[in-house]
Amino acid sequence: MxxxxxxxxxxxIGKRKIALVISLVLxxxxxxxxxxHGGPHYGIDFAGGTLVQVQFEQQTxxxxxxxxxxxxxxxxxxxxxxxxxxxxxxIRVERTTGELQGVSxxxxxxxxxxxxxGQVEVRRVEMVGPQVGKDLRNKGxxxxxxxxxxxxxxxxxxxxxxxxxxxxxxxxxxxxxTLGMFSLFAKEIDLPIIAAFLAIxxxxxxxxxxxxxxxxxxxxxxxxxxxxxxxxxxxxxxLSRTIITSGTTLLVVLSLFVLGxxxxxxxxxxxxxxVLVGTYSSIFVASPLLLIWQKKAxxxx
Amino acid sequence: xxxxxxxxxxxxxxxxxLSLFALVPTMMRGDVPTWWPETFGPIQLGLDLQGGMHLxxxxxxxxxxxxxxxxxxxxxxxxxREQDIIYKRIERRQGDRLVIQVYDEEEGRKVDALMTEEFxxxxxxxMTGAGGYIEKHYRLSDxxxxxxxxxxxxxALETMRNRVDQFGVSEPxxxxxxxxxxxxxxxxxxxxxxxxxxxxxxxxLEFKMVDETANIQDxxxxxxxxxxxxxxERNVNRATGAESETPLVVSTQTVLTGDLLADADxxxxxxxxxxxxxxxxxxxxxxxxxxxxxxxxxxxxAIVLDDTVYSAPVIRERISGGSAQISGSFTSQQATDLxxxxxxxxxxxxxxxxxxRTVGPSLGQDSIDSGIKSIWVGALLVLxxxxxxxxxxGLIAIAALTMNLFFxxxxxxxxxxxxxxxxxxxxxxxxxxxxxANVLIxxxxxxxxxxxxxxxxxxxxGYSKAFSTIIDANLTTLxxxxxxxxxxTGPVRGFAVTLSIxxxxxxxxxxxxxxFIFDFFLKNRNVKRLSI
Numbered sequence: 134m135x136x137x138x139x140x141x142x143x144x145x146i147g148k149r150k151i152a153l154v155i156s157l158v159l160x161x162x163x164x165x166x167x168x169x170h171g172g173p174h175y176g177i178d179f180a181g182g183t184l185v186q187v188q189f190e191q192q193t194x195x196x197x198x199x200x201x202x203x204x205x206x207x208x209x210x211x212x213x214x215x216x217x218x219x220x221x222x223x224i225r226v227e228r229t230t231g232e233l234q235g236v237s238x239x240x241x242x243x244x245x246x247x248x249x250x251g252q253v254e255v256r257r258v259e260m261v262g263p264q265v266g267k268d269l270r271n272k273g274x275x276x277x278x279x280x281x282x283x284x285x286x287x288x289x290x291x292x293x294x295x296x297x298x299x300x301x302x303x304x305x306x307x308x309x310x311t312l313g314m315f316s317l318f319a320k321e322i323d324l325p326i327i328a329a330f331l332a333i334x335x336x337x338x339x340x341x342x343x344x345x346x347x348x349x350x351x352x353x354x355x356x357x358x359x360x361x362x363x364x365x366x367x368x369x370x371x372l373s374r375t376i377i378t379s380g381t382t383l384l385v386v387l388s389l390f391v392l393g394x395x396x397x398x399x400x401x402x403x404x405x406x407x408v409l410v411g412t413y414s415s416i417f418v419a420s421p422l423l424l425i426w427q428k429k430a431x432x433x434x
Numbered sequence: 435x436x437x438x439x440x441x442x443x444x445x446x447x448x449x450x451x452l453s454l455f456a457l458v459p460t461m462m463r464g465d466v467p468t469w470w471p472e473t474f475g476p477i478q479l480g481l482d483l484q485g486g487m488h489l490x491x492x493x494x495x496x497x498x499x500x501x502x503x504x505x506x507x508x509x510x511x512x513x514x515r516e517q518d519i520i521y522k523r524i525e526r527r528q529g530d531r532l533v534i535q536v537y538d539e540e541e542g543r544k545v546d547a548l549m550t551e552e553f554x555x556x557x558x559x560x561m562t563g564a565g566g567y568i569e570k571h572y573r574l575s576d577x578x579x580x581x582x583x584x585x586x587x588x589x590a591l592e593t594m595r596n597r598v599d600q601f602g603v604s605e606p607x608x609x610x611x612x613x614x615x616x617x618x619x620x621x622x623x624x625x626x627x628x629x630x631x632x633x634x635x636x637x638x639l640e641f642k643m644v645d646e647t648a649n650i651q652d653x654x655x656x657x658x659x660x661x662x663x664x665x666x667e668r669n670v671n672r673a674t675g676a677e678s679e680t681p682l683v684v685s686t687q688t689v690l691t692g693d694l695l696a697d698a699d700x701x702x703x704x705x706x707x708x709x710x711x712x713x714x715x716x717x718x719x720x721x722x723x724x725x726x727x728x729x730x731x732x733x734x735x736a737i738v739l740d741d742t743v744y745s746a747p748v749i750r751e752r753i754s755g756g757s758a759q760i761s762g763s764f765t766s767q768q769a770t771d772l773x774x775x776x777x778x779x780x781x782x783x784x785x786x787x788x789x790x791r792t793v794g795p796s797l798g799q800d801s802i803d804s805g806i807k808s809i810w811v812g813a814l815l816v817l818x819x820x821x822x823x824x825x826x827x828g829l830i831a832i833a834a835l836t837m838n839l840f841f842x843x844x845x846x847x848x849x850x851x852x853x854x855x856x857x858x859x860x861x862x863x864x865x866x867x868x869x870x871a872n873v874l875i876x877x878x879x880x881x882x883x884x885x886x887x888x889x890x891x892x893x894x895x896g897y898s899k900a901f902s903t904i905i906d907a908n909l910t911t912l913x914x915x916x917x918x919x920x921x922x923t924g925p926v927r928g929f930a931v932t933l934s935i936x937x938x939x940x941x942x943x944x945x946x947x948x949x950f951i952f953d954f955f956l957k958n959r960n961v962k963r964l965s966i
Contacts, residue, residue: 335915
């Protein structure tokens, strides 16, 4: 079976202006949302705070829980329904305490008063002090930064420097758009999401390298042809592979998103956005970027 | 050619057998001879998957320095009195500074002489304080402060390890982290509150004399006689179980501490049928306890644990046996825990919780179940598409992918790596890349076939042309994974580990194993058409 005819010839590079507009719209929408919310919406891993996941025996809703907690004076607790389970909730408060009997036991005790002992099961407690949160954020950022440097060096060595620049810009493009989508959909960024961002970087990089690899090969094969021709030809030749791989990966991520359960849900959301944007960017961002460089290099001559 | 095929077959077979060998303890938990899991342990699940507690505790090292200065002050106080040196006041300032106020220079010189003899490590300085008194300042050197802080953290770690051992958690992890932090992981703990209070309790046991002459009302108003402090005694009403507090004025001087304990045990008081903690002093402690009780018959002695008075009995007679009891209407669990912390020793400084992640075992199981379900569904979908799209060759890819997962699991077991949720994400990514590697190869083979080449030749050049692409894509990702492993923390590391392992496994299966299967089936056949 074949989806893509071997002699397919779509002018991808010719549509680079449209692609630029699409990318800019996505980036600006994300940026506007980020600015509007005053930066990324950090989860307790990075902002510090206490999170308690509670399962109730009886039916209840977020408003009842918030009402039950008002006496504790915890600031404004954020109460969210968790996953598809109807009676499971996440309660998040900003306050943390280094004391041994923490905020979480206060919350549990108060809830048991309202709902009755044994009606409330605490399934997860996370407390991250503000200092640890800051450390985790810095370390996460630093890790990504060093990873990017390493990638830059490797691609410069295996290809050319402009390929490395193109790949890094495409990566930044993907991560920024995903970050923007998280802000637009009001999703929190915590440590597992950083892992998802890393996976997106890995995936997008893989995709970009495969197109670049074909470009490198065709530059040797068709050295008489224009660079635009080479780019288009390379993208078309790898198109079948791009569609199959992205399609299968999307299916896996989609099944994680739908069936993976609450903890994986946001992770899969990031991956979903990342795979789509990553595939798009390899064709419409990473490849045309090489062209800009080519033109600039050609002008003085 | 046929020879190389045999060798490659042997390599694949060897890897399969080795993996099977490594995975047996994981698959048949407990039903294998003990040497087996000792060689290749079962795959360990992270706390997010199996449930348990992850704690980061910060040791308040400044308090350790302060308490060191306080000890020096106590000793100096005694020496000054012994040598009849006249001084106005001795106190601690700014945490690490000891100040002795004297009236004239002659006494000051005596103080200096005493201090250089007793505590040569202190850095002296002389200043004129308020009211024209001469102030002798002594400061711990920076090196000394570092030592005290460092010792406090390692001491705290040691004490907590003792406590955890007595608490009875299987395979706990206690590690010292950068600075003054201690990481503790307790898999499968079912009572997190109890674990926290056991680990975090300073458990500083002190015996102090009660000052009966002081007026409690004045004390509550903040007017305390010199050398005393206000503490609260914890009372439990036996009938209702309600707790209350009674203020008590005690001498600041500690006559005896829990450092001199030899043992602590839970006993049952037959009068009220309630548990108490019986403590035995070591030889030094027993002698001192004997002296103190002899000198203070008829007075009350407060038993203070972490600044709360548990009881303040009247000393009726000299006690020379070297044992005492702490009663305070404990529940039997409270008494057990108190005995544990007293046996394990006190923490050198208070600790605070910087990070606490507790996952209940039921949530962990739910996460595994839904995670595995979603991976199965995803894998099945991929399987169907690959077979529809690449037919018989698709089957080869599926075989290679299955082996890939098998090898990843085996390597997790061999390296003793821990599988976490982000780790599962890493596996999903590598499976995606392994599919991609196969797709790349097959597409290349199709291109070669489209050029009219023979099947065998097409496979040969398909693999060799896809090779550099696959290597570049995988090595770049591997590089990123290694960097993340080096610089990342917790979840990022879990992701990096499975990603690295997965890339190695998928390179091997996609390039080596699937090629072997192709060659094996085409060995003695002259195939006209390739099912791809």
